[in-house]
Amino acid sequence: MGIVEDVADELALESLKIINATGDDAFVQRIADTIGGSSQTMEEAYLTAVRVRRAEQRAREVLQTIKDEMAGKLEPPQDG
Numbered sequence: 001m002g003i004v005e006d007v008a009d010e011l012a013l014e015s016l017k018i019i020n021a022t023g024d025d026a027f028v029q030r031i032a033d034t035i036g037g038s039s040q041t042m043e044e045a046y047l048t049a050v051r052v053r054r055a056e057q058r059a060r061e062v063l064q065t066i067k068d069e070m071a072g073k074l075e076p077p078q079d080g
Contacts, residue, residue, distance in 0.1 A: 004045045012049035016057070
């Protein structure tokens with residue numbers, strides 16, 4: 001990735017940690033507005049990185065649920 005994408009991804013990861021801890025989704029827009037005042041390109045990259053990372057979080061949660069369900073089905077039967 002280029003510097004813009006690298007920095008945007010780092011900011012997105014830090015932002016999502018704060019959002020996950022506080023539940024304050026408005027935080028993303030506050031950061032985007034701050035960035036946008038200096039660089040629209042960076043603002044767009046940041047918002048894209050946030051969307052990608054949120055999608056990743058949701059996908060990982062679904063994958064974990066599926067793995068957990070499969071583990072229950074794949075466990076060998078226990079002798080009673």
